[in-house]
Amino acid sequence: MKFTGKNQYIFITIMLIILVVSVSCQTAPARGWSGPAAVDGTIYTGTIAGKVAAYKGSNGDPEWQTTLPTPATSIGFGCGGPAPKAAIYSHPVSDGKSIFLGTYEGVFYALDTTSGALRWQYPATGRGKAIIGSAAVYNGNVYFGSSDGYIYSLNANNGLLREKYLLGKKIWSTPTVVDDRLYIGSFDGKLYAFDLKKGLKEESLLWTFSSNGAITAGPLIANDTIYIGSFDSHLYALDKNSGRVKWSFKGSGWFWEAPVIKDNLLVAVNVKKDSEPDKNVYGINALTGQKIWEFGTQGSVRASPVISGNTVIVASEDNNIYFLQADTGSQIRLIPMNSPVLSNMTVDAGFVYVHTREGLLSAIDIEKGTRVWEVSTYPKEK
Amino acid sequence: MADLWNVLIFQPILNLSIILYSILFNNFGLAIIALTIIIRVITYPLTIKQIKASKSMATVQPRMQELQKKYARDKQKLSGETMKLYKEAGINPVGCIVPMLVQFPVWIALYQAILRALAATPEDLLALFPRLYSSPLIHSMVPLNEKFLWLNLTEPDRLMILPVLVGGSMWLQQKMVTVPTTDPRQQSTNRMMLMMMPLMFAAFTLQFASGLAVYWTISNVIGIVIQYLVTGWGGLFKKKSPAPPVGSPHSTTKAVPYEPPPSGKKRKSRRPVK
Structure with missing residues (x-):
């Protein structure tokens, strides 16, 4: 074949088509990784089908599911085509009447807890910037951060700003x-503390703390101390009133999510390189920042761990759930999930609820390590 | 294979772009422009080779058409004679394609780097960590600021300015490099490609992250400058096709035997005709 004239152009055109297909397939589409939340015996979760679903905590029987209305998106060359469904990263939170969560499409929803009916959405029409973090409900208001750089406070009853x-x-x-204080991190590497009695404004900003990396984790507050992880590979313990650093702990990678605490044991997890043997689960003395134990999973850990009794439960991208001794960090058992787990887990009534990347929601008996029930939140269409 | 791609192409481009971002006032648009210049400097020898190959191709066009006419019914002979002609003229037919081929992986890597480094989706950001070098500077920079002028670099340009810039600059460059020909079929192909390529890229720009379109625009502008310095405006201001090939029914010129350039002698680049 001669690479001249017509052949050359045909060749270039073919290469361009390959380029388009390649770039479209190489990037990760927004699918969401919403995790379960337990409220009064019911498990609520966002799904990768763009729905919010409720299941009975005891046996997994479905109670309701609601498809979130999705604003129009542009037509894409992507492998999966345009996303017709909402991508949900935030975990549901509730005030008893409503379930609140936001979507990647930039819409924040309130659904009725008993029926799943849409109570309100913000904005009422159109879309905003991606909402990735979960919300906090306080004094009749719902607070959340957005990719547009704003913290929002909405009336929990009617969704008015x-x-x-x-x-x-x-x-x-x-x-x-x-x-009455709100703490939130930002991509600018800062943790902000606001006095909500004065509202959300310049004057109500009490202090800021700066780290050397982005902050995607939520702050954990215990014993007048704020524990916050950063992309600079450090976990910081800050004085709640001043933001002064009490101690810092260096991990092997990004601290994407909040640590958990029980008594004086703080357990924090890291995103890490799969190929490297770094430890990425740490048991830390919450008062001093001294490492008590460490443990390495095969894959990254994005989701917060949970603690139940003397058991620490860690969900990893390596398709496994690890059960560790809280006081020593030694492995009690490993439960294969056949899919990465990126969502936060929740513990209720002796069960840990896990939602995998491929949409399998499982209830696992913590004591026995057995699956009590599992349902697919993303059933394959026939 | 995936590891080779990541280690040799994607990771160097990704990490270099983040370092450039930190140097250039935390502005990823400027980092993309600097990266484009670096890539064009690295591929400069290939670009020159391509331009010279195209230029040589133009010089043998009359002889090519003679051969096409002479061996119109014997494709095998035509193919052999064509290769012989290229060999005599010192032309490597693949020379026109290689620089283009080199740029494809760069485009793909840059596109991935833009989306991942700018955290277009949480999945992109999560997938970024294993690809970053272990430097506190790099980790402290991500995710990068996606704003540049009026653009969100992870999204297509809503104002439609970049599609016009990409399409326009590509048309200009294409017009400059198009080899003039008297072959009606080739003329028709040239005309079609002259319109199709810029339109295709403009359409891609409507769809892809505008960071990639910034790369294309700057890369085209640099290409135009290099092309101008080596061959002048080329086909841009030539309204008439070159004289028909000698010996053709439209030719008024007497046919003269083709003389290949002496082997080993370098041909000088022609300055623009004024």
């Missing part, structure tokens, strides 16, 4: 509200 405040860079962190 009460306040919004611009931090600047994207906010994927879940806010924590305690004692």
Whole structure:
């Protein structure tokens, strides 16, 4: 074949088509990784089908499911085509009446807890920027951060905007509200503390803490201390009132999600390189920041761990759930899930609820390590 | 294979773009422009080779058409004679394609780097970590700021300015490199490609992250400058086709035997005709 004239153009055109297919297939589409939340014996979760679903915690019987209305998206060359469904990363939170969560399409929803009916959405029409973090409900308001750099405060009853405040860079962190104070991290590497008695404004900003990496994790607050992880591979313990650093702990990778605490044991997890043998689960003395134990999973750990009794449960991208001794970090058991687990888990009534990347929701008996029930939240269409 | 791609192409481009971002005032648009210049400098020898190959191709066009006419019914003979002609003229037919081929992986890697480094989706950001070099500077930079002028670099340009810039600059460059020909079929192909390529790229720009379109625009502009310095405006301001091939029914010129350039002698680049 001669690479001249017509042949040359045909060749280039073919290469361009290959390019288009390649780039479209090489990037990761937004699918969501919403995890389960337990409220009064019911398990709520967002699904990769763009739905919010409710199941009976005891046996997994479906109670309801609601498809979130999706604003129009542009037509794509992507392998899967345009996304016709909402991508949900945030975990449902509830005030008893409503389930709240946001979507990658930039819409925040309130659904009725008993029927799943849509109570309201914000904005009422159109779309905003991606909402990745979960919400916090406090005093009749619901707070969340958005990729447009704003913190929003909505009326939990009707979804009307009460306040919004611009931090600047994207906010994927879940806010924590305690004692009229709101704490939230941002892509700018800062953790912000607001006095909610004064509202969300410049004057209500109490202090900021700066790390050397983005903050996507939500802050954990215990014993007048705020524990916050950063992409600079450090976990920080800050004084709740001043934001002063009490101690810092260096991990092997990004701290994407919040740590958990029981008594004085803090358990934090890292995103890591699969190929490297780094440890990425740490048991840390919450008072001193000293490492008590460490454990390595095969894959990254994005989701927060959970603690139940003397058991630490860690979900990994390596398709496994690890059960560890809380005081020593030694492995009790490993449960294969056949799919990565990126979602936060929840513990209720002796069960840990796990939602895998491929849409399998499982209830696992923590004591026995057995699956009590499992349902597919993303059934394959026939 | 995937590891080779990541280690040799994607990771160097990704990490270099993040380092450039940190140097260039945390502006990823500027980092893409700097990266484009670096890539064009690295591929400069190949670009020159391509331009010279195209230029040589143009010089043998009359002789080519003679051969096409002479061996119109004997494709095998035509193919052999064509290769012989290329050999005599010192032309490597693949020379026109190689620089283009080299750029494809760069485009793909850059596209991935843009989406991942700018955290277009949480999955992209999560997949970014294993691809970053272990430098605190790099880790402290991600995710990068996606704003550049009026653009969100992870999204297509809603104002439609970039599709016009990409299509326009590509048309200009294409017009400059198009080899003039008197062959009606080739003329028709040239005309079609002159319109199709810019339109295709403009259409891609409507769909892809505008960061990639910034790369295409800057790369085209650099290409136009290099082309101008080596061959002048080329086919851009030539309204008439070159004289029909000698010996053709439309020719008024007497046929003269073709003389291949002496082997080993370098042909000088022609400056623009003024």
